[in-house]
Amino acid sequence: MTYARSILVPPGSPGTYHCVSRCVRRAWLCGDDRDSGRSFEHRRQWVEDRFGELAEIFAIAVWGYAVMSNHLHVVVQVIPQAAAAWSTDEVAARWCRLYPRRDQDASVRAEALAGNVQRIKELRARLCDLLQQSQGRNSFQVG
Helix, strand or coil: CCCCHHHHCCCCCCEEEEEEEECCCCCCCCCECCCCCCECCHHHHHHHHHHHHHHHHCCEEEEEEEECCCEEEEEEEECHHHHHHCCHHHHHHHHHHHCCCCCCCHHHHHHHHHCCHHHHHHHHHHCCCHHHHCCCCCCCCCC
16 A cells, blocks of 8 residues: 655655656656557656756755656655755755746846745755655656
8 A cells, every 4th residue: 555755754854765656548758669669768868867967956865766668766865954054045046957947047046036035945945855846846757
């Protein structure tokens, strides 16, 4: 029986977790789809690269991963004390890197964001919390 992350993981707690994400409706993440004859192998490198990008942005360490044809596994360590040590500017820069906007200069946006103490507090929490990382917009969407 599976349980929701919100039940298993106290907010803001450090720990090491094995996470699994599966495709729905017979969709393929990587490899060759025998039913449609299409290859989705080009996504594998993108997924691996994205793990690295996200590990640089969030207060996590990626200990291992496996990208399968219709699902993926990742073992992550959440490190809240790393985020606690980040400056206000660092939190803002990481957030702007995670959610870039084409209509705004990233440094100007980060500077404006850094001036909002309450928002920085919220973003710092989101950048180091396994539960809050999964809420809102998914940062690991495959297009």
